[in-house]
Amino acid sequence: MPTLYDKLWDSHVVSQEPDGSTLLYIDRQMLHEVSSPQAFEGLRLRGATVRRPAAQLAVADHAVPTHSRGRPIADPQARDQVALLEANTTAFGVPYVALAGDRHGIVHVIGPELGFTQPGITLVCGDSHTSTHGAFGALAFGIGASECECVLATQTLRQRRARNMAVEVVGDLAPGVTAKDIALAFIAQVGASGAVGYAVEYRGEAISALDMAGRMTLCNMSIEAGSRTGLVAPDETTFAWLRDRPMAPKAADWDAALAYWKTLPSDLDAAFDRLVVIDAARLEPRVTWGTSPDQGAGVSGRVPDPSAAATPAEAERIRRALAYMGLEPGAPLTDIAIDRVFIGSCTNSRIEDLRAAAGVIRGRKVAGRVKAMVVPGSMAVKRQAEAEGLDVLFRAAGFEWREPGCSLCVAMNDDRLAPGERCASTSNRNFEGRQGVGARTHLMSPVMAATAAIEGRLADPREGRS
């Protein structure tokens, strides 16, 4: 009867409070420089300690530059913010992944890489894209800084149980269509708040066929439909990926963990409160045209006409987006010229993403007017890509090859767009100002972003495929 989410929830209930809330045990917490300073300060003010330092892992990713990494950070505010994380983790005995080390990377990339992320656990981080870790069958969700402090001090959070949503993705993806396109299709189908209050389990043959990178991309974007929690049931793909990771269970522990993890998938007769069906075979590569991740279409589509919207409110919402994006109703999406390309972010910066993007280059060059960059999600991804010669390929095509970090996904480091600049981006949010004041973002998959770089406009990555 229980779903995967029910099992994860039920196995972490510390107490059911008379006031209707649940005190939920949190197994693991990841911390970064933006949402942790106030949490550590809170601990200090109340004279509290970190209850389980070994259950935490900290890394700086948002504010860090993706270039000139051998030198001190040039921006004094960013330098102070990273230094504060280092100082706080030292003072409270929390493990810290150093910026200069070979394990550095984006929090949602290195957690899984290190085996810190595991099936069956609860995992939180002061970051909405914590839903990424649900790809392993972990109950993972984003929290605020006050809640970070609560977890540091008590290893618990007071929570309310979510409802269960199943997203059944049937059929097979066509070549050139990826997990990112499933995510964008799901968000467009239910809307930017369509999954609020739900834990979303992605299932079906197209999901089983996804590699872990694809599952992470999909779970990562659950928050863009309003859900804090995306889930994929752990299976052989998960176990093979995790085995021998530095922090994964070892020897007899591995066998015990594996036996437990195999009990986690939703029961065959599990009841979901809502079912959404997506036909993978009918998906085309998708791209957003608006300022909310649900405002997108297949690449063969057109910019919508607000006057054709179903309601006045929806018409107004489209009008506001098109005004910001500088787009004309009815224009073919593939007519939209771009200035910048960003391949990276916790959504799409893993080795599989970089291989896929590199695969469409095939000796071609980035279009003359376009500035394109690849930002690997971690040092491990960067090293692996370099071992495979992908950096040489990207550089030869005219891409910049950078150091790991959140980079252009969040305009609070050195990587920002100028006002009015238009970017083909593999990140997760096309919000107003997300990539810089006045910047215009089109979300898409790595293969489509690489294609856009070469064409200088939004383009169908399936064209020209051999």
Add this chain to the structure above:
Amino acid sequence: MEPFTRLTSVAASLPAADIDTDIIFPARFLLITAKAGLGRYAFYEWRYQPDGAPRPEFVLNQPAFAGARILIAGPNFGCGSSREQAPWALHDLGIRCVIAPSFGEIFFSNCFRNGMLPIVAAEADIVRLQAETQSGAQLSVDLATCQIVSEDGQALSFEIDPWRRDALLNGWDEVAVILNSNMTAVARFEAGQRARMAWLYAGEQ
């Protein structure tokens, strides 16, 4: 935490859908590690022109609404990033209550930890409240009775989790509550989990 009991104020309307936390608190200001004094950055791009001059059309720049402690917002207010700087900035502006048809979940939850009350109301009620308050009429929000009362005496009831209501009414600090009341149960949970799932405690004393 400062308790929330009853609040009477003019209400500023921001009816657009999906006002995300990047709009409420732009990312470039996240480099500030302090929690206080963030109000000046709230809605920065909507509030100020590139040269720093206030945009007169933005509601919180209008004299009648500059001191509003209540915000009436559109659907999915506070969606996106988990940054608690969004409610901190609103709080610093003096806002203590946001009424909207729906909210981003993390923003919603963050409000309660800062003495702020987010209220979910039906779209039709929102439209009525906006119409009533656009020329400066006040609303009273009473958490004890769970009602929003208009100047003409019309009362609109709202729902809230009992535990969140109690915490707001009393100004309880959640971490202190858990540290004072629940740690025996936490230790018991950990002992049981450790016995069943030793791998989650590998290397720990």
